[in-house]
Amino acid sequence: MCCQQCMKLEQLIEFIEENCKGIPKGVIFDCDGVLVDSVEANMAFYNAIRKKLGLPELNAEQREYCQMSTAAQALEHITPEPLREQMHIAVREISYARDIEPMIQASENLVPLLKALSGKFLLGIHTNRTGPIDYMLERLEMGGYFDPIMTVRYCEPKPSPDGAVKILSKWGLEPHQVLFIGDSSMDMQTARAAKIPFLSYRNDSIIDYGTCCDFALLEKALLSFIEE
Template sequence: MYVCNPLSPPDFLGRVKGVIFDCDGVLVDSRDANRMYYNLIREGLGMLPITPEEEDYVHMHSVTECLARIIPADRLEEADTVRRNLDYDDIFPYIFLEDGLVELLDVLAGRGIRMAVHTNRTNTVERLLRHFEIDNYFSPVVSAGSLKRPKPDPEGVLTILAAWDLPKADVAYIGDSALDERSARAAGIEFWSYKNPGLLAAMYLPDFHSLRRCLAPEAAGT
C-alpha cells in the first residue's frame, strides 16, 4: 500500500478523472453527532445509551440497518416515530468538516476531476452538504435511500460510474471503513483509505493536505 507522500507522488494520480467520497468519517467528522442521534432515539424509548460496539456500527451503516441493530424488533415502529420527530438541525453543531477538505476539493475541481458522494446515510446527506456549502462540488450524490442495496454492495459505485461514463481505471473511492473497501473492490475501482491504515487499499491518506500536495506540487509548502 502506498502512503500518500507529496515528495514522491504516485504515477496513478495522473490518470484519475473521478473521485468518489464516503461521507461520515471522510467528508465530515460526525462520530459524536451519530452517537447523539441514536442515543436520542434510544432515550425516547426509555432505553440506555448505545454501547461502544454499537457506536462503531452506527457510524458506518444505513439508518434502517442501525435501528435493526440497536432497537428490539417489536419496538422498531415506535423508534421510527421518535426518529421522525427529531430535528436534525440540532445535530449539525456536532458535525465538522474534515481538515483540508475544501482546499482539496478546490484542487480537484481545478484539475477537472469529477467528484461524487456515496454514503450509507439515508436522507440527510444533501442537507449536510448544503449546510457546509460544499454541495456544488458533487454530482451525483448517492445515498442508501436511493439504492436497493447499500454498501458494501457495489450498486452505488456502479450508479456513479454510469452517470459519469468513465472507465473504472480512471476512478478512485476514498473511504474509511471496511464497507467502503468492499464496495470499491466489488465495483472494480481503486480504493484509497482515509485515516485507516488497517484497510486493504491502493493508497493510504493520513490527511487531505497530503493528497492536495501530491495533486498540486506548487502547494507543497502550504
C-alpha cells in the first residue's frame, strides 16, 4: 500500500538527517498499525462486544477512536452508559488471546528491518496497549529487539509525552537523536510534545512533508547513516 505523499529513498534520508541533526541513535515504534497489522483484529474484538450488547457494528468515527486509544477508553467510548455493566461482562466472555490475537500479523518487511537495525540502533516501543505484549512479539518473531516497551502500565497514555520522555531517559539520548514512527495524530502529538522527530507510517493525512510506506525503504535509509 502506498500513499500519495510516500517519500522516496533520497527524501527519507534527507528528512532523517535534517531532523535528527545527523545520525539517529534510536527508533521508537508505535505498536498497532505500525509494528503489527492489527486494525481489523481490534475492530473484530470491539464489534464482538457490541454484538453481545445488541448494538450495531462500529462506524467510521468509532473505529478511528478505538485504534488510537487504550482499550478502556475505547470500550467506554463505544458503549452507552446504561450498558456499561453488561459490557464488562461481555469482555470477560471473549478471549482476546484465543479469538482475536491470532488474527494479528507483523507489518510487511518489519522483521527484516528489526534484524538489520539490531545492535546498530536502540529500539523501543510506545503503545497505548494496557497489558504486556511480549507473547505477541515472540509469536511474530519480534521478541528481544525492544527495550524498553512502554505500555500504559508504566506511563501515561498518548498523547502525553510521558512514555517517550521515559524512553529518552533510559537511553540517555536527546530528543533529536531519536526517530518516532507512528500512524496516528495521537502518535504525532506525542512525538511533538517530547520534541522527537516524527515519521508518519502509511498515513499521509497527519503530516505535510510526506510519509513512509515501506519498512524496506526505511531500512535502506537508516543503514545509509552507518555505512563506511
